[in-house]
Structures are given as C-alpha cells and as structure tokens.
Amino acid sequence: MRSLILFSSLALQAALAWAQVPAAASPAAPVSDRSRTDEVEVRLISASSRVQPGQTVLLALEQRIAPHWHTYWRNPGDSGQPTSIEWTLPAGAQAGQILWPAPRRFDVGPITNYGYEDQALLLTELKLPQDLPLDRPVTLKADATWLVCREECIPQQATLMLQLPVAAQSAAGDQSARLNEARARLPKPAPFQVQSRLDGTELQLTWPAQTSERGKATTEALFMPQDWGRIQHAAKAVLDRQGDEWRLRMPVGEQPAKVGDTLEGLLLVDGQAWQVSSPLGGSAAPKADGATGANAGVVADPALGGADNLSLWTALLLALAGGLVLNLMPCVFPVLAIKALGFLHGHAGEHRRQGLAYTAGVLVAFAALAGVLIAVRSAGGSVGWGFQFHSPLFVMLLAWLMFLMGLSLAGALQIGAGLAGVGQGLASRPGLTGSFFTGVLATVVATPCTAPFMGAAMAYALAQPPLPLLAVFLALGLGLALPYLALAWWPSLQRMMPRPGAWMDVLKQGLAFPMFGAAIWLVWVLAQQAGPQGVLLALVGMGLMALAAWLRTISRFAGPRGRWTGALTAAASVAAALALLPLLSSESTDSVGAQAKAGADYEPYSPERLTELRAQGKPVFVNLTASWCITCLVNEKVALSTPEVRQAFQNTGVTYLKGDWTRQDPRITELLSRHGRSGVPLYLYYPAGTGDNAQVLPQILTPGIVTSALQGNAT
Amino acid sequence: MNPTSLFSVVSRRTVLMGALLAAAVGQAHAQAQIDQPAPAFNATTADGRTLSLESLRGKTVVLEWTNHDCPYVKKHYGSGNIPAQQKEAVAKGVVWLQVISSAPGQQGFVDGPTAIKLNEQRGSAPSGTLLDPSGQIGKLYGAQTSPHLYIINPQGVLVYKGGIDSIATAKPEDIAKAEPYVKVALGELAAGKKVSQANTRPYGCSIKYAS
Numbered sequence: 006m007r008s009l010i011l012f013s014s015l016a017l018q019a020a021l022a023w024a025q026v027p028a029a030a031s032p033a034a035p036v037s038d039r040s041r042t043d044e045v046e047v048r049l050i051s052a053s054s055r056v057q058p059g060q061t062v063l064l065a066l067e068q069r070i071a072p073h074w075h076t077y078w079r080n081p082g083d084s085g086q087p088t089s090i091e092w093t094l095p096a097g098a099q100a101g102q103i104l105w106p107a108p109r110r111f112d113v114g115p116i117t118n119y120g121y122e123d124q125a126l127l128l129t130e131l132k133l134p135q136d137l138p139l140d141r142p143v144t145l146k147a148d149a150t151w152l153v154c155r156e157e158c159i160p161q162q163a164t165l166m167l168q169l170p171v172a173a174q175s176a177a178g179d180q181s182a183r184l185n186e187a188r189a190r191l192p193k194p195a196p197f198q199v200q201s202r203l204d205g206t207e208l209q210l211t212w213p214a215q216t217s218e219r220g221k222a223t224t225e226a227l228f229m230p231q232d233w234g235r236i237q238h239a240a241k242a243v244l245d246r247q248g249d250e251w252r253l254r255m256p257v258g259e260q261p262a263k264v265g266d267t268l269e270g271l272l273l274v275d276g277q278a279w280q281v282s283s284p285l286g287g288s289a290a291p292k293a294d295g296a297t298g299a300n301a302g303v304v305a306d307p308a309l310g311g312a313d314n315l316s317l318w319t320a321l322l323l324a325l326a327g328g329l330v331l332n333l334m335p336c337v338f339p340v341l342a343i344k345a346l347g348f349l350h351g352h353a354g355e356h357r358r359q360g361l362a363y364t365a366g367v368l369v370a371f372a373a374l375a376g377v378l379i380a381v382r383s384a385g386g387s388v389g390w391g392f393q394f395h396s397p398l399f400v401m402l403l404a405w406l407m408f409l410m411g412l413s414l415a416g417a418l419q420i421g422a423g424l425a426g427v428g429q430g431l432a433s434r435p436g437l438t439g440s441f442f443t444g445v446l447a448t449v450v451a452t453p454c455t456a457p458f459m460g461a462a463m464a465y466a467l468a469q470p471p472l473p474l475l476a477v478f479l480a481l482g483l484g485l486a487l488p489y490l491a492l493a494w495w496p497s498l499q500r501m502m503p504r505p506g507a508w509m510d511v512l513k514q515g516l517a518f519p520m521f522g523a524a525i526w527l528v529w530v531l532a533q534q535a536g537p538q539g540v541l542l543a544l545v546g547m548g549l550m551a552l553a554a555w556l557r558t559i560s561r562f563a564g565p566r567g568r569w570t571g572a573l574t575a576a577a578s579v580a581a582a583l584a585l586l587p588l589l590s591s592e593s594t595d596s597v598g599a600q601a602k603a604g605a606d607y608e609p610y611s612p613e614r615l616t617e618l619r620a621q622g623k624p625v626f627v628n629l630t631a632s633w634c635i636t637c638l639v640n641e642k643v644a645l646s647t648p649e650v651r652q653a654f655q656n657t658g659v660t661y662l663k664g665d666w667t668r669q670d671p672r673i674t675e676l677l678s679r680h681g682r683s684g685v686p687l688y689l690y691y692p693a694g695t696g697d698n699a700q701v702l703p704q705i706l707t708p709g710i711v712t713s714a715l716q717g718n719a720t
Numbered sequence: 721m722n723p724t725s726l727f728s729v730v731s732r733r734t735v736l737m738g739a740l741l742a743a744a745v746g747q748a749h750a751q752a753q754i755d756q757p758a759p760a761f762n763a764t765t766a767d768g769r770t771l772s773l774e775s776l777r778g779k780t781v782v783l784e785w786t787n788h789d790c791p792y793v794k795k796h797y798g799s800g801n802i803p804a805q806q807k808e809a810v811a812k813g814v815v816w817l818q819v820i821s822s823a824p825g826q827q828g829f830v831d832g833p834t835a836i837k838l839n840e841q842r843g844s845a846p847s848g849t850l851l852d853p854s855g856q857i858g859k860l861y862g863a864q865t866s867p868h869l870y871i872i873n874p875q876g877v878l879v880y881k882g883g884i885d886s887i888a889t890a891k892p893e894d895i896a897k898a899e900p901y902v903k904v905a906l907g908e909l910a911a912g913k914k915v916s917q918a919n920t921r922p923y924g925c926s927i928k929y930a931s
Contacts, residue, residue: 084924085926156826259921
C-alpha cells in the first residue's frame with residue numbers, strides 16, 4: 006500500500022516536473038534530488054512528502070562521505086571551507102540558515118579543522134508563503150557547494166532539486182522521523198551557566214563542576230568557537246578544576262573576541278555538545294574609542310585585585326553612581342522635587358522616618374524588578390532594562406497614574422491616604438505609606454531612562470546568577486534613594502532649602518504640568534504600541550477619571566446622602582475606566598517601518614539587511630531606540646536628525662538603520678546583548694569594508710561625535 | 721562621589737594591567753606576530769642558492785605558501801591573479817617569495833627544477849621559490865593553508881598575515897568581488913601607511929607538513 010502511494014506520488018511528481026520544466030532546461034543536465042562524486046554523495050531531503058501553504062518545512066542536505074574524507078563545519082578551523090547552500094525558491098518562501106550539527110575535531114599536523122566524516126545531515130527550515138497555490142507542486146532548488154578533504158582537498162558543487170506537492174493538509178515523508186531526530190540532536194543551549202573571560206592572551210571558560218559530573222569524571226572538554234580566529238584552534242586547551250568550577254584555558258587566536266563581545270560556540274563535555282553564548286568579561290585593555298568600550302572593560306574587571314568578587318564591587322559602585330545620576334533624569338526629577346517639598350513641614354525625627362520609608366519603597370521596587378527579571382530569565386526569556394515598557398497595558402496605567410497625580414497637584418482631586426498617598430500625600434501629608442509609594446513610583450518612572458553609568462552595571466548584572474543580580478539592582482536603588490535620604494537625615498541640608506509660604510501652593514500646582522507632560526508622552530508611546538485605538542482608550546480613561554475626581558470633589562461638602570452618591574458614581578466612573586483595559590491590544594504595525602515609508606532617510610533595522618549591507622562592504626550606522634527612551638529621543642533630536650549629520654551620512658554613503666525597541670523585538674535584544682547591553686540607546690557604526698567590528702558610540706550624542714566617527718572611517 | 725573620576729581611575733588601571741599582561745604573555749609566543757620582528761630563516765631556493773631573510777633587510781618581502789595541486793592555489797594561478805600580483809609587486813621593488821612546505825610524498829611537494837618549470841607554465845614570476853620540505857619555516861611562521869601570505873616590512877617587522885583575499889572559495893569568479901587584502905596591504909605600505917587589515921583569515925588547503 007505504502008509503496009503504491011510512493012510510486013503514484015513519484016509518478017505524479019515526475020509528470021508535474023515534466024509539465025513545469027521550462028524548455029530552456031536541457032535534458033543533458035538533468036536535475037534531481039541527489040548527486041554524487043567519488044568522495045561525497047549528496048541528497049536533498051524533505052521531512053514532508055506533501056506541504057501546505059504557510060508551513061515550515063524541515064529540509065536536509067545529506068552528505069554521505071567516503072571513508073577518510075571529511076567536509077566542514079561553519080567554522081572550518083585553520084583551513085577548509087564550510088558547506089554552503091544557495092536556494093532558489095518559489096516567491097515568498099524563505100529558507101533559514103543551516104542548522105549545524107556538532108562537528109568533530111580533526112588534527113592534521115599543526116592544523117586543526119572542524120567537520121564531519123562518514124555522514125552529515127545539514128538541516129534547514131523553509132518557511133512557505135501563505136498564498137501558495139494548491140494543487141501545483143513547489144520546486145525547491147539548492148545549489149550546494151562544499152569542500153571535501155583527506156590529505157588533499159576537492160571543492161565540489163551540485164544543483165539539487167526537489168518537488169513537493171501542495172495541499173490543504175501536509176503529510177510527513179518517510180524521512181521525517183530521521184530529520185526530526187537529527188533536529189532534536191542539534192546542540193542545545195547549555196543547561197548550566199558558562200562564563201567566558203579574556204585574561205591577557207588567554208581565553209577562559211568556566212562552568213559549575215557538578216553539571217559535568219554525571220556518572221563519570223570530566224577529563225576532557227573542548228571548545229569550538231563559531232567564528233574563526235577566536236582561539237588558536239590547534240593549541241591544546243587546558244582543563245582544570247578551580248573549587249566548584251571547571252576551567253578551560255585556551256590561547257586566543259588571530260581574531261580574538263573583545264571584552265563585551267558575545268563569545269559563541271560549542272562546548273564539548275562528556276561527549277555532549279552544548280551551545281555557548283556568553284558575554285566576554287575580562288581584563289583586556291578597553292578600546293580607546295568611546296565610553297562604552299571602556300565601560301565594558303570595567304564591568305568584570307579584576308584589575309583592582311584579580312578576584313571575581315571585586316568585579317562585583319566595581320559593578321556595585323557603578324550601579325550606585327548610576328542610581329544617583331538617575332535622580333537628574335527628566336522622568337524622576339519632578340517626583341523627587343514634589344517629595345522634597347514635604348520637608349518644609351514637620352520635625353527632624355519624622356523626616357528621618359519618611360526618608361527611610363522612601364528608601365524602602367525604592368529598594369522594594371528594585372527587588373521586585375530584579376525578581377521579575379530572574380523569573381523571566383529562568384523561564385528562558387530574554388529581557389532587558391525597561392522591559393515593562395514593552396507592555397501597552399503598563400504604559401496606559403502609568404499614563405493614568407501621571408494624569409491623576411497631575412489632577413491632584415493642580416487641586417482638582419482630593420483623595421485620602423493609602424495608595425493615593427502618591428497623589429495628595431506627595432506634597433503635604435507626612436504619611437509613611439505615601440513616602441513608601443513615592444519610592445516605588447520614582448523607581449517605576451526611572452526605568453525608561455538608561456543613565457550613562459547604568460549600562461555597564463546592568464549588562465554585568467543581567468549576565469550574573471540571581472544573587473549578584475539582586476545586589477546590583479539594590480545598589481542602583483540605593484543610589485536613587487540616596488539624595489532624598491541624605492536630605493531627610495541631616496536637617497542642616499534642609500536648612501539650605503527655602504522657607505515655607507504661599508509660594509509652595511503655586512509651585513505644587515505648577516508641578517502638575519510636568520505630570521501632565523509625562524502623561525502626554527506616555528500616550529504618545531502608547532500610540533505607537535497600540536495604535537489609534539490605544540490612544541482612544543487611554544483618553545477615554547482619563548476623561549472618566551477626571552469625571553470621578555470632579556464627582557468626589559463636589560460631593561465632599563454635601564450631606565451624607567450626597568457624599569454616598571458622589572462616592573458611588575465616582576467609583577463607577579473609575580470602574581468604567583478599568584473596564585477599558587482588556588480592550589487594549591498591541592498593534593502589529595511597525596512604527597519605524599511606517600515612518601520609513603513616509604519618506605524618512607533611514608531604513609528599519611533587520612539582521613538580514615545589516616548582513617547584506619556588510620557583505621557589500623558598505624558603511625552602516627545603526628540606531629537602536631524606543632519611544633519610551635528619553636535619552637534616545639533627545640539624541641535623535643539634537644544629533645542624528647540635524648542637517649549636519651544627515652549631510653555627513655549622505656557624503657560618506659552611510660546607510661542609516663533604525664531599530665525600534667518600543668515593543669519587544671528579539672532581534673534587537675540580540676544585537677543589544679551582543680554588545681553587552683540590556684537596554685537602549687545603542688549606536689553602532691560599521692565602517693566601510695567587510696569587517697564585522699562595529700564602533701560603539703557613546704550614549705549621549707552630539708553632531709560632532711557622530712561626524713567625527715564617520716570621518717574616522719574616511720582617513 | 722563623582723562618578724566621572726571613579727570611572728577614569730578604574731579604566732586607567734585596567735589599561736595598565738592589560739598592557740602588562742599582554743606584554744608578559746606576548747613573550748611566551750615565538751610564532752610570527754603582527755608588529756613583531758619576523759622570525760629569521762635560512763632557506764634553499766629552487767635554483768639551488770641559499771637565502772637568508774636577514775639579507776633582504778631594507779626591502780618589503782612577501783612570503784606566499786603554495787602547493788600547485790591545491791584547488792585554491794589553482795584558482796589564483798589559473799585565473800592569473802597571483803602571477804599578476806607577483807609581477808606588479810616585483811616591478812615595484814618588492815621581494816615576493818613562494819614557499820613550498822609540502823613534505824616528500826605529499827601533495828604539492830616538488831624539487832627545484834619542477835618548481836621553476838611549473839612557474840614558467842603558469843606565467844608566474846616570483847622573486848624566488850623557497851623549498852621547505854622539513855616544514856621548518858612553515859611551522860616557524862605558523863603557516864596553515866595554501867595560499868597563506870605574510871608581508872615583512874623593510875625594517876624586518878611582520879606587518880601582514882592572512883589570506884590572499886576576502887572570499888574563501890575555490891571559485892575563480894569570486895576573485896573580482898573579493899577584497900584583495902595583500903594588494904591593499906602592499907599599497908598601504910608603499911604609501912607609508914599602516915596596514916589597515918593586518919590579520920585576516922587565511923583560506924585554502926591545509927599545508928601537507930611532514931608529520
């Protein structure tokens with residue numbers, strides 16, 4: 006039965022192939038799904054015998070290799086050439102990169118190679134378009150090029166073709182189990198933490214000892230870097246045990262990874278190959294250009310003593326400094342200013358308690374943030390600083406909170422203690438709850454501002470186990486709380502503040518406007534996350550809240566019945582606002598893409614586009630930004646969109662790519678983490694040529710910084 | 721607490737320590753390193769002379785590891801790419817030396833007369849061909865592939881090591897698209913500039929050393 010189906014499907018394929026092959030394809034060069042040379046027999050295999058539109062098909066290029074010969078992995082080592090496949094596919098179909106199985110190591114005299122012998126199954130995932138017509142087979146053409154070597158090397162190539170019938174339902178082929186099994190055997194991310202360090206001209210990998218001791222003792226470990234030149238392939242790696250850790254030491258190669266780069270490759274332990282992707286820490290001299298190169302060097306810097314815990318101290322100090330700087334950010338400053346007004350009342354003891362409550366609020370909020378990050382990370386997600394701003398719901402709630410605070414400051418809203426302490430209590434009420442929540446609020450509004458000093462500390466923290474991560478976050482919080490705490494603690498500092506008076510009310514009302522400003526900005530952010538409907542919902546909610554505030558205010562001095570009615574209708578109004586929340590959904594239109602279409606001078610960032618431009622050797626400027634990142638917006642305004650910089654881009658032929666991280670985008674998160682960052686902004690300049698090394702520009706830009714970076718290329 | 725001063729103190733110490741470490745470890749490496757004096761050697765040439773690197777001081781020297789049977793070498797000789805670069809360089813006073821490190825019995829091994837004849841057949845005209853069947857010079861320089869190229873400046877310092885160009889394939893049609901690293905480096909040297917890409921990935925067949 007099965008063979009009958011196979012036969013008829015083959016017959017069908019043959020018939021369809023005959024019908025489709027254009028007259029130009031001469032019968033002298035028949036194309037089939039297989040081809041062979043004396044050394045290698047190749048075959049193109051699909052896991053599906055029948056495909057459906059929109060499906061992702063698992064394909065494989067199978068190489069059966071003659072004894073003693075081998076083909077190569079993605080990093081072939083000291084010589085050799087990786088197998089490559091060029092696809093010719095139906096319109097709209099997209100083939101992914103080769104999913105490389107773990108290779109083995111070949112040592113030939115002083116030369117080391119990574120590759121495959123006997124057999125290699127090189128998998129590729131192919132995404133078919135949704136609008137694929139049914140009842141007409143798709144033709145997949147693969148031009149495969151490979152190098153096969155024994156003592157001598159022979160470059161070979163073959164054109165392979167596969168036709169697959171298209172139907173409403175896909176069907177698994179007879180090779181499906183084998184291909185899926187091969188996919189399951191691909192190296193997976195290491196289930197234990199692998200850390201990498203550059204120590205002078207030595208590259209070190211460390212991982213916890215117990216993870217590699219299942220059953221037998223680890224006597225051998227091997228690291229195969231994904232890129233050429235990261236290590237001296239042929240040099241012997243030294244494995245030793247340092248307390249609870251295994252340590253693998255290798256001399257660096259001709260193109261060592263830099264501190265802050267992500268080191269990628271496979272770690273072979275106990276016959277298992279694990280994928281490693283580790284931000285490189287270390288003691289190598291930082292790059293002279295720009296603050297960030299140096300930042301990255303400082304992160305895990307043993308220069309202060311040579312022990313790892315000292316680099317934690319450095320990170321803590323940097324975090325503390327970063328927290329201090331956060332106080333000056335436009336998002337935090339108004340909140341703090343309002344709170345500081347409170348010192349004009351009460352006595353010293355009360356102030357100290359308030360200062361402590363505020364600090365507790367900040368620390369609890371930072372601990373919660375760290376907790377969420379740890380939880381998300383342990384669930385395998387990748388998150389960065391400011392991640393909560395990826396949620397439109399969070400942005401809308403924050404906009405409403407800002408609006409309510411504005412109403413309260415302006416005197417339009419009179420509400421009691423409790424959470425509302427954030428509002429009215431901010432300025433005049435001495436409530437400890439109020440102080441606590443001011444601390445929470447200061448943390449919440451601080452997150453979109455990546456202060457210059459936080460980048461390094463955050464990147465360090467995010468790559469750490471939970472405890473150091475928590476410590477760095479708390480240091481950051483302590484830095485944020487410090488100025489207010491100091492003010493609360495030493496009355497002499499308060500004496501430097503002006504005397505109370507009627508001006509306070511005016512100032513308080515005036516501070517309502519930064520709050521409204523913040524609310525407006527958040528609605529604008531929301532516009533890009535959730536589209537016009539999001540804006541509508543946010544504004545309707547604000548209207549309902551203003552209504553509730555008004556109802557409460559006018560019924561305050563009414564009789565008991567009036568007060569009740571006022572309270573109930575106000576509550577109903579707030580409930581109606583909250584009922585809007587489930588209606589909010591993030592829109593999938595790409596705001597940067599939409600703007601690009603409107604005639605802007607940049608293109609949306611995509612890894613594919615970047616690779617393409619780099620392959621052509623063109624200079625590229627990459628700007629990773631987000632609507633909720635104020636530093637980013639300021640930089641764009643004062644530096645990137647000035648005529649001077651635009652002209653410089655044009656003169657030097659730079660392609661300007663902009664990546665919008667307003668919504669979560671793993672491709673941008675990936676590029677950020679490759680440069681040791683966990684948040685935006687990040688500015689990268691790739692000079693002309695095909696090198697893959699980008700110059701990282703500082704997080705605060707001026708037109709001069711950008712143009713001199715571009716000129717550095719010209720000279 | 722001034723974050724700027726904290727920062728500059730840390731980074732200054734980092735630079736210092738990094739430099740010390742690099743200097744200490746650098747000593748342990750005997751192999752050919754960029755910006756270090758090129759390892760000295762005495763070699764026998766295909767026409768039976770003895771040549772020392774020392775005697776070429778004052779001239780720019782190119783060392784090109786080769787193996788006439790390797791498909792990657794054939795790509796650059798068959799297309800005339802390497803012979804043209806050799807002629808251009810020699811015309812400008814550069815000493816271009818082929819080095820053959822294949823062991824007897826291995827692919828690429830030839831005696832002197834054969835090496836000279838091969839060059840005549842391929843229209844190739846290097847300044848000389850060094851025979852290194854023991855692999856001593858190859859290992860001294862860490863040569864891994866054929867072709868693998870090294871450039872030594874007139875002061876005897878190694879200024880380039882790596883591939884002939886940027887596209888690691890055996891297809892002659894890729895030559896025009898590739899960045900010609902060696903040609904660019906020689907141009908930069910002639911103009912008194914520093915070599916911008918001094919360390920690139922070599923590609924080709926592995927060198928067939930005596931084991």
